[in-house]
Amino acid sequence: MSLLNVDVREKAFGDTVVLHDIHLTLGDGEAAVLLGPSGCGKSTLLRIAAGLDRQFSGAVKFQQPEQAPASASPPIAFVFQEPRLMPWLTVAENIGYASGNKYDRQRVEELIGDVGLTGQSKTLPKALSGGMAQRVAIARGLYTQPKILLLDEPFSAVDAFTRMKLQDLVLKLVEQRGISFLLVTHDIDEALYLGDRIYMMGAQDGRIQQQIEVDVPRPRDRRSARLASLKNEVLTALQNAHII
Numbered sequence: 001m002s003l004l005n006v007d008v009r010e011k012a013f014g015d016t017v018v019l020h021d022i023h024l025t026l027g028d029g030e031a032a033v034l035l036g037p038s039g040c041g042k043s044t045l046l047r048i049a050a051g052l053d054r055q056f057s058g059a060v061k062f063q064q065p066e067q068a069p070a071s072a073s074p075p076i077a078f079v080f081q082e083p084r085l086m087p088w089l090t091v092a093e094n095i096g097y098a099s100g101n102k103y104d105r106q107r108v109e110e111l112i113g114d115v116g117l118t119g120q121s122k123t124l125p126k127a128l129s130g131g132m133a134q135r136v137a138i139a140r141g142l143y144t145q146p147k148i149l150l151l152d153e154p155f156s157a158v159d160a161f162t163r164m165k166l167q168d169l170v171l172k173l174v175e176q177r178g179i180s181f182l183l184v185t186h187d188i189d190e191a192l193y194l195g196d197r198i199y200m201m202g203a204q205d206g207r208i209q210q211q212i213e214v215d216v217p218r219p220r221d222r223r224s225a226r227l228a229s230l231k232n233e234v235l236t237a238l239q240n241a242h243i244i
Contacts, residue, residue: 002027003063003148003180004076006049011041011056011206018044019056019206024199026148026180033191034184035234036201037243042184043152045201049182050078050150062148076148077141081156083133085125092121095139103143111139114173131162135169142173149174149181155190164222167194171218188234192227193220200234202241209241 004026011019018041026032034042047053049060062075085094095111096103112121115135125133134154141149151170155163167190174181185191191198198212212234216226238244 005061008058033195035191077146083137151183
């Protein structure tokens with residue numbers, strides 16, 4: 001059974017339709033990617049999936065744990081493009097922000113170690129590098145113990161080497177915790193390295209143009225000949241859809 005089902009018949013801003021006839025699913029332990037050019041509606045679709053935008057025609061459904069009460073919030077967390085840390089809070093306080101002053105200190109310390117920031121619990125965001133700040137943001141997303149992680153281009157503001165390290169970090173953390181994730185990106189290599197299924201979005205019509213299954217076992221090698229072959233397939237699909 002899918003953990004997440006998103007159906008968007010139409011999403012518009014004023015008279016401009018930005019999403020049309022969208023259907024996507026996210027299964028247990030699955031990594032899905034929304035791939036497309038800037039302005040195609042990827043981030044809008046992710047906000048709908050997160051419940052941050054309810055002004056659309058359609059429905060978003062989550063599979064709640066059996067023991068969860070009917071009023072329980074969806075088991076999801078969101079990691080934004082920028083870290084969005086509270087500058088007056090320490091690393092630990094930012095990670096446990098969802099619980100306020102009563103955050104679980106043991107869980108926070110474990111997450112700080114898991115994201116490679118041991119010893120930084122009392123550090124303020126101004127003393128962090130961009131990559132370190134995004135590690136804090138990832139830890140904050142994991143603090144609530146979600147079943148689904150939604151990521152909106154979370155590596156786009158860091159250098160290429162830090163980006164690869166953060167990609168591997170996310171893969172390790174979600175695998176350890178059995179978390180599914182839906183990632184927005186416009187980077188083909190990132191989509192292929194991280195995703196099990198790629199939803200390729202068009203440039204202007206607000207539709208999913210094609211689904212591409214990434215049939216490469218994990219752990220993946222960035223130099224894999226199969227990934228290179230799939231990249232050619234994605235590039236061809238993008239050309240056929242007049243996206244590039």
